[in-house]
Amino acid sequence: MPILDPLRPVLKRLCAFKQSDAPLLVGPRGGFLTTATVRDATSWDQVVADLGLPNLTRHGLRHTGATWLADAGVPLHVLQEILGHASIETTRGYLHPDDRHLASAAEQANAFLSRDTPRNPSRRPRQGTGRGL
Known part of the structure; x- marks a missing residue:
């Protein structure tokens, strides 16, 4: 899978302590990562409101x-x-x-x-x- 150069160090850190067959990203309780989890973890609604882009x-x-x-x-x-x-x-x-x-x-x-x-x-x-x- 092609990877953008700026992501390489981030992915390297994420993979450092994982087994090769383990998911790279997981939800807060170890399950699947959902869009709701990402929204909540990033405070998406607040971030886009602060940027003045509430519809983003x-x-x-x-x-x-x-x-x-x-x-x-x-x-x-x-x-x-x-x-x-x-x-x-x-x-x-x-x-x-x-x-x-x-x-x-x-x-x-x-x-x-x-x-x-x-x-x-x-x-x-x-x-x-x-x-x-």
Whole structure:
């Protein structure tokens, strides 16, 4: 399993005193780690309120992480595998362009439209011939 470099020392500490077949993370009574346990252990509601982001959810962070990976160039089919989605369309739904990307797209369009190349305004786009490419 690929591991991000900043997590390596943390995982090393967590594994230091565990047997190889023991779960890495467990709940407070030694059972499964649930989302409720994580929420309570991290004081999630208070943290997001303090940040002024009361609507931020852990699942929202999953969307953010997927978007960042896509922005970094990770292919969609790889993101699908990382997120455990059966459908690539579900993975697409996790990707959200932010204002920077929208502004960048507008800048690219403006640059294209303002190129110093001769244009012939009377020329119209070619119509399809119905004969394929």
